[in-house]
Amino acid sequence: VLVTLGLQSKLDSFGKVQEAIDSMVDALKKQKADEIAHHEMCVADLEKNNATAEEKEAIKVRTEDEIQILKTKIAQSEKDAKMLKSDIAEMEKQIQLAGDARQKENTKFQQEASDQKETQTVLEKAVQYLRTFYSAGSLVQIKAHTTQAQSKSDVPGAPEDFQDYQKNSNGGSAISLIETIIADARRLEAEAIEGEQDAQASYEDFVTQTGASIKAKTTEKDGKMMEIADAKNDQAEAESTIESTEEELARLADTKASLKEECDFYVKNFEGTVSELLGTQEHSSEVSSIVLGELAIRSWLQAAQLLGTQLQGFCVKMLTHVVVQKKALTELQGKGNFQVIAVNNVTGSAEQMARELCNPPAAIWLDLWNTEFQGGLKVEIEDLTAGYATAKSVLHGVTLQIPPCSKCAFVGKTGCGKSTTLLCILRFLEARSGRILIGGRDNAKLGLRAVRRIVGLVPQDPTIFEGTIRFNLDPFDEFPDARIWEAVHSVQLMQFIRTLPDGLDTHVDRDGSNVSFGQKQLISLARMVIRQPPVLLLDECTSALDPITQEAVQKSILRDFPRTTVIAVAHRLETVLDFEQICVFHQGDVVERGTVEELKKAGGTFAKMLQAKRMQPPQ
Structure with missing residues (x-):
């Protein structure tokens, strides 16, 4: 009876899993359409690159x-x-x-x-x-x-x-x-x-x-x-x-090779799009059977926890079956071009799996997310309250919306909640109430790996790993040299790299002790230029740069992230005057929001900040 009741309760939630799989099919279709658009954009960029190369040659x-x-x-x-x-x-x-x-x-x-x-x-x-x-x-x-x-x-x-x-x-x-x-x-x-x-x-x-x-x-x-x-x-x-x-011609040649490689990839990938879409529904039924089988085993394990060890032998056999099914599910990921990430370690112990079943009914134990998010994502913060440990809350019901592919700046006095909001977006700090939606999905329901892959961060005190500069820019060796060199040139690191005897292969000591603080910030920013995350968080990432380099980096942020939603915490107002939206924080809440001109005309807190620094917004 207990097994039947447990299985029935899990079957009730299976409908939600099926809906998630159907939504993944729709997301796959949208992804393919976005890939086609991106391919056309790559072709246009390639043609523009060829024209630029001819002009440079002339x-x-x-x-x-x-x-x-x-x-x-x-x-x-x-x-x-x-x-x-x-x-x-x-x-x-x-x-x-x-x-x-x-x-x-x-x-x-x-x-x-x-x-x-x-x-x-x-x-x-x-x-x-x-x-x-x-x-x-x-x-x-x-x-x-x-x-x-x-x-x-x-x-x-x-x-x-x-x-x-x-x-x-x-x-x-x-x-x-x-x-x-x-x-x-x-x-x-x-x-x-x-x-x-x-x-x-x-x-x-x-x-x-x-x-x-x-x-x-x-x-x-x-x-x-x-x-x-x-x-x-x-x-x-x-x-x-x-x-x-x-x-410039050499860089354009590298860029051309990279664009051609990307175009070839999308052309090759597009050839199987129709068959993939047709087979996705069939694969979804296979996923359903695997998920249903695991739900049944989880119910048996819960019963085993309540009744003792009489069912342990049977559970071990069923667990072996799930491992085989898990392998089939892994192969299925490539066919359907989606991922079912971390099915909570089904190969783990029976006790751990049983404990997971004690989570609140609303929890989604399947960490489902799409492989790639094309373009910038809309970030929505709804009535967010958060704080550190047992201390009182720092954020008090923050609510705001940041459109996709836009550039938004958080300004305000120290301690007003700007950086805390960034930590909540990355889930370094969990919300006490409210939620944050990234691309329409609650970041609390996404796995940490998914959140960290979608959202990039350039902190004020960047992290540098022991290894080469190339390793620090591309730790997993995912990108071609042309893209790396383009990012290095974009963030004004080219002159520094040229002075090094081994260039990008120069070794960096632990914690980056043999590079300056400003160079650490530029390396961290170049890492994001290479990755092009859908959402990018900047926490005073140019604080250690000279005015000339800072101006060049600001232009790079506006130019090199055209399909990224950028959120920047700024203490120096001159770094965000070209941003599309300004959010003024005060005592844990957003008190003003709008463009630079709108906030200046309003004569509020931001206008007083500009007046105090004797600054004028750009015409």
Whole structure:
């Protein structure tokens, strides 16, 4: 009687199991439709990738041509600069030669002027002598007086060459002759001085003109050197462009291979879609028989627990039968493309299985969930109350809805319940009342493995495992290299990876002691970019990043999760101003919800937070 009653109670719940299986069939149909849409999207991405690769290749060719032109320009400019330098040296040499010639001419003119000056001095002394000792008379008297004076040596200062002047006078006045000679000497002196001045003026004109030419040549040479420097800078930029373009082409090639592989997978997978759908109903009946058999065994085990060990032998035989059926069910998972996860360890002890039957009647002991959730999932929080251990509740009836594929931010003071809500979504913390629906399913009714697979987390203090960087990014080796490198580039880790001797194969110590805290956060975020979970939780994941890297990571979050529902806890408002929805928490409840502009116009708590930080929302 007890066995019959137990079996009857389980048969009453079997209808729910059958409904779950039928819903799985519907989910399979929807999944296939989503796979077709995703395949079309992959094809479009592949075509876009090919177009981008062609564009990058054209840019590379144009840049190489520009480099050749720049090299020719640099060579010509260097040649011109060399010629200008030679011209300047030649002009400086000419100035030096002109200076030497000017020095010689100056010396010559100065010598001539000095000679004429001496001549004037001698003649002026002669005139003075004549005027002193001769006031009137003929040349004969002068001669006689001079002869007498010379013979007696009583006339001091008489010129020795006076007789020469007398002989050449042809009977003229000696004074007039001497004065004529003095005038000639003065004229010659003046001419010498004037010649010196003219030579100096000519030299100065030559130096001025040549200096102007040198200045012009120097300016032209400096211009050529600037052209060479600019051309070399342009060449360096062009070479850098080619290098980055080649890297982009390599990344696009990897992306193309990954997209092609994904497209081929969906094409191959789609070929068996019709037969799978047709056979799913038949497989569901097989599942029903397996589940029914296990329900019966569980009832027998419950009876064995109540009546003693008389039925132990029979239960062991039946348990062996269930193990065989469990193996068949495992094979069936691949055929129906759904999973019946963890049938609560049917190979465990009879006592443990019997204890599971004592769960509340509403509990669903089958952990059923779909293999993949395509696209972002809607997250619904209904009257959620939660707290830690025996302490008072932190959340008090939180209710909100987050649309699929949207970006939502939780803001508020420390201790208001933001991070606690994330813990409840992940089931790190169980709700005291209320529930959380992920894609329309209560997360409390999903297995932990299912929840953790659907929901990704980038915490403020990320976890790093001992192993390579590649292992930390893809622990189960599920994704191609192209996807890993794309994620590394997206979260600004590329420069850090390039500095490592072994790249992605560089070993990371236990707890990541040989990488910085900011790099840990970037690795944790890259892990999510690779996984692309349907729901992503971010708990201040950029707190240790510099402003430039933080801005790039924020763009990555908005760009690289197009089909993911993102929920971010933010203490720095500038990181969430581009999000579609803001939820303001206060003392364990949501007091404001809306877009940045809506909350600003409302003039509430969020507007005051913006005003306190003197920030403006993006236009």
